[in-house]
Amino acid sequence: xxxxxxxxxxxxxxxxxxxxxxxxxxxxxxxxxxxxxxxxxxxxxxxxxxxxxxxxxxxxxxxxxxxxxxxxxxxxxxxxxxxxxxxxxxxxxxxxxxxxxxxxxxxxxxxxxxxxxxxxxxxxxxxxxxxxxxxxxxxxxxxxxxxxxxxxxxxxxxxxxxxxxxxxxxxxxxxxxxxxxxxxxxxxxxxxxxxxxxxxxxxxxxxxxxxxxxxxxxxxxxxxxxxxxxxxxxxxxxxxxxxxxxxxxxxxxxxxxxxxxxxxxxxxxxxxxxxxxxxxxxxxxxxxxxxxxxxxxxxxxxxxxxx
Amino acid sequence: xxxxxxxxxxxxxxxxxxxxxxxxxxxxxxxxxxxxxxxxxxxxxxxxxxxxxxxxxxxxxxxxxxxxxxxxxxxxxxxxxxxxxxxxxxxxxxxxxxxxxxxxxxxxxxxxxxxxxxxxxxxxxxxxxxxxxxxxxxxxxxxxxxxxxxxxxxxxxxxxxxxxxxxxxxxxxxxxxxxxxxxxxxxxxxxxxxxxxxxxxxxxxxxxxxxxxxxxxxxxxxxxxxxxxxxxxxxxxxxxxxxxxxxxxxxxxxxxxxxxxxxxxxxxxxxxxxxxxxxxxxxxxxxxxxxxxxxxxxxxxxxxxxxx
Numbered sequence: 249x250x251x252x253x254x255x256x257x258x259x260x261x262x263x264x265x266x267x268x269x270x271x272x273x274x275x276x277x278x279x280x281x282x283x284x285x286x287x288x289x290x291x292x293x294x295x296x297x298x299x300x301x302x303x304x305x306x307x308x309x310x311x312x313x314x315x316x317x318x319x320x321x322x323x324x325x326x327x328x329x330x331x332x333x334x335x336x337x338x339x340x341x342x343x344x345x346x347x348x349x350x351x352x353x354x355x356x357x358x359x360x361x362x363x364x365x366x367x368x369x370x371x372x373x374x375x376x377x378x379x380x381x382x383x384x385x386x387x388x389x390x391x392x393x394x395x396x397x398x399x400x401x402x403x404x405x406x407x408x409x410x411x412x413x414x415x416x417x418x419x420x421x422x423x424x425x426x427x428x429x430x431x432x433x434x435x436x437x438x439x440x441x442x443x444x445x446x447x448x449x450x451x452x453x454x455x456x457x458x459x460x461x462x463x464x465x466x467x468x469x470x471x472x473x474x475x476x477x478x479x480x481x482x483x484x485x486x487x488x489x490x491x492x493x494x495x496x497x498x499x500x501x502x503x504x505x506x507x508x509x510x511x512x513x514x515x516x517x518x519x520x521x522x523x524x525x526x527x528x529x530x531x532x533x534x535x536x537x538x539x540x541x542x543x544x545x546x547x548x549x550x551x552x553x554x555x
Numbered sequence: 556x557x558x559x560x561x562x563x564x565x566x567x568x569x570x571x572x573x574x575x576x577x578x579x580x581x582x583x584x585x586x587x588x589x590x591x592x593x594x595x596x597x598x599x600x601x602x603x604x605x606x607x608x609x610x611x612x613x614x615x616x617x618x619x620x621x622x623x624x625x626x627x628x629x630x631x632x633x634x635x636x637x638x639x640x641x642x643x644x645x646x647x648x649x650x651x652x653x654x655x656x657x658x659x660x661x662x663x664x665x666x667x668x669x670x671x672x673x674x675x676x677x678x679x680x681x682x683x684x685x686x687x688x689x690x691x692x693x694x695x696x697x698x699x700x701x702x703x704x705x706x707x708x709x710x711x712x713x714x715x716x717x718x719x720x721x722x723x724x725x726x727x728x729x730x731x732x733x734x735x736x737x738x739x740x741x742x743x744x745x746x747x748x749x750x751x752x753x754x755x756x757x758x759x760x761x762x763x764x765x766x767x768x769x770x771x772x773x774x775x776x777x778x779x780x781x782x783x784x785x786x787x788x789x790x791x792x793x794x795x796x797x798x799x800x801x802x803x804x805x806x807x808x809x810x811x812x813x814x815x816x817x818x819x820x821x822x823x824x825x826x827x828x829x830x831x832x833x834x835x836x837x838x839x840x841x842x843x844x845x846x847x848x849x850x851x852x853x854x855x856x857x858x859x860x861x862x863x
Contacts, residue, residue: 393566394573397840401798402816402832403577409820409828410584486697490802493699494817513703513806517711524707527700534695 276471279547286543292536300352309333311350311503315341320519336521338511344521347503348529354497354504355533358418359485363477365423370430371473375461377431378438389435392428400425404487408496415498418491422484429480430473437469471548478541482534489530505530560848567844571837578833579622582825583615593823631830636822641830645812649834651721652811655804656796658727659735664789667739671746672781675754676773686743693740699802702733706807719808730807734799738792745788749781783853790846794839 280286321337322329323344329336335345377388395403404421411417441447442465450460491497492506500507505526512522589606606612609632610621625631631641670690674683706729709716716725753759754777762772801813808814812831819827 390569391573393570394577397570397574397843398577398836399794399798399839401801402835405801405816405820406581406828406832407584410581482695489697490699493802494805495821509700509703516703516707520707523700523703527697527704530697530700531692531695534697535691538691538695 276544276547280540280543283543283546285539286547289536289539289541289543292532293540296352296533296536297356299349300356303346303349307346307349309343309346311342311346312501313342317341320515322519323521335525336519338508338519338522339515342503344508344525347508348505348525350503351505351508351526352529352533354415354492354502355485355488355530358415358422358488358498359481362419362422362426362484362488363481365419366426366480367430367473367477369424369427371434371466373427374431374434375438375465378435379442379457379461379465385435388431392431395425395428398425401487401490404491405494405496408491413491413496413499418488418497422487426480426484429476433472433476434469437472438465441465441468475541475545475548478537478544482537482541485530485534485537556851559851563844563847567840570840574836574840575623575626575833576619578829578836579619581832582829626833631833632826634819634824634827636819636824636827641827644815644827645830645834648810648812648815651809652797652800652804652813654721654727655730655734655800655809655811656793658731659738659796659799660789660793662731662735663738663742667742668746668785670739670743672750672773672778674743674747675750676769678751683747687747690740690743693736694744696737698733698737698799699806701736702729702803702806705729705733721810730803730809733806734796734803738795741792742785742789746781746785749784750777753777753781783850786853787846787850790842790849793842797835797839 280290315337318330318333318337318341319339321333321341323336324331324334326336333343333345335343335348337343338347373388373392377385403425407421407425408417411421447460447464450464488497489504489506489509492504493510495507495510497506498504508526509523512519512526516523589602589609589611593602593605610618613621629642631645633639634641634644637644670686674686677683705716706718709729710718716729720726754773759772759777762776763769767776797813800809800811801816803809804811804813805817812835816828816831819825819831
């Protein structure tokens with residue numbers, strides 16, 4: 249059924265119909281840029297992304313290299329600080345700045361890919377649930393209810409505890425536990441869309457269900473998901489750093505923001521920078537994503553409630 | 556009304572069955588749960604003994620039925636680490652977690668509602684922009700980091716508040732504030748946007764046209780309707796609080812279920828993990844049920860006889 253669907257001319261048309269969508273995306277981008285707070289968020293996120301990608305070239309200090317003689321070096325602006333460790337060193341003499349930069353990779357990678365996994369699962373299940381209705385719908389929605397009833401944090405903690413901490417496990421667990429919101433949102437929009445004339449007309453002339461879904465339904469339900477997804481990246485990054493704080497994030501010795509906070513917590517009286525800087529890094533990343541997400545929401549749908 | 560409640564109760568029953576299945580199966584995810592529970596150097600004989608003792612040699616469905624029938628009676632077995640029934644441990648720690656969650660919720664609501672209302676009424680003022688910026692920062696801060704920062708300021712530098720433990724109000728302040736701040740930010744934003752929406756409705760214009768004082772329009776007419784979404788969201792966020800206690804309790808060494816579950820995970824005490832996860836999920840489900848019923852009570856317009 250699937251192969252026949254992809255060979256049919258209808259499928260090619262469906263793909264071609266995405267072109268005006270891309271133009272629409274550019275318009276959205278222009279809308280977003282017009283808002284100062286969203287623009288600021290976008291620029292901040294871009295800077296963080298660039299720093300995270302390019303740091304081994306610009307700032308090549310090994311985040312794992314220990315220097316026990318230089319333990320607890322404070323940041324450069326404080327007395328005792330040195331230019332060789334701009335943001336100081338930790339209890340093992342490891343460079344804080346390069347650890348922060350490395351940690352940004354873990355957080356951003358997990359945040360964006362986990363949301364991608366969640367969106368993928370949520371979109372597929374939401375489309376199926378809303379479009380086909382009936383028993384399939386109630387089965388999927390019952391599973392969604394159970395997922396919703398399970399405290400998200402406990403679910404991820406218990407699964408990670410059994411599977412063992414690794415980046416892949418983190419992405420899968422965070423992604424799979426977070427599909428429900430997307431599925432519910434999409435299902436709701438599909439339910440109202442499928443009664444619209446253009447969908448019924450398409451069905452009347454015998455268009456394949458899969459093509460109706462891809463061509464007529466999906467493009468019309470995708471924009472709330474974009475907003476939701478952006479804002480969820482922020483949440484996932486907070487959870488990831490929390491798990492990592494508890495020792496259930498990326499495996500050691502990989503530097504992550506959460507692990508840096510947990511390690512620094514022990515020396516809270518002696519080295520303020522170890523507990524302050526990783527948190528600031530998380531906060532600015534989340535702030536940039538939230539600002540951008542808010543802007544996207546306003547640009548795409550001014551009627552959505554501002555929560 | 557009664558029919559709706561019955562329906563919701565039935566809904567709750569199958570959710571609980573689902574939760575019991577997840578709680579039961581998650582320890583089988585890695586294959587052999589016995590290997591998880593024993594230290595790495597356990598002999599084959601020890602492994603076999605524990606497996607037999609815990610009944611892991613039976614087929615899975617037999618194990619599940621046994622688990623479920625015991626769970627209904629509140630029996631989740633014995634802790635592998637403390638060697639007492641796990642339910643005893645759970646009941647002993649539950650009040651501390653509830654205390655923390657309730658304190659955080661109260662803190663969030665008490666501050667968020669007035670902030671949201673003032674921001675909506677004085678829309679566009681410095682006060683509004685300032686508090687919304689503050690709310691955005693609050694939403695962007697991981698709560699456990701906020702906890703560490705409060706500790707750095709109030710315990711390490713000023714020496715006003717204790718860093719850990721439970722007992723007095725002074726112990727409760729920092730954990731509750733760190734747990735509640737992002738909720739407060741969220742509630743303040745929600746209150747503001749709902750108030751703005753309500754204030755633009757016709758009946759508010761009518762009330763103003765009648766010559767009612769603005770304070771009365773806001774407190775008697777607008778606030779009542781604005782509270783409905785707030786109650787729903789506050790109820791749903793209880794689950795967030797339960798998840799959040801896990802980390803905050805670890806940061807502040809708060810003797811609640813959250814800290815216990817982390818210790819249980821690291822000491823591979825899976826019966827205890829199962830029981831805690833199950834009890835916390837039950838709490839969450841119960842809370843949701845309560846919110847749904849309260850919702851109908853608050854807003855008679857909702858037709859509770861049909862599914863959305």
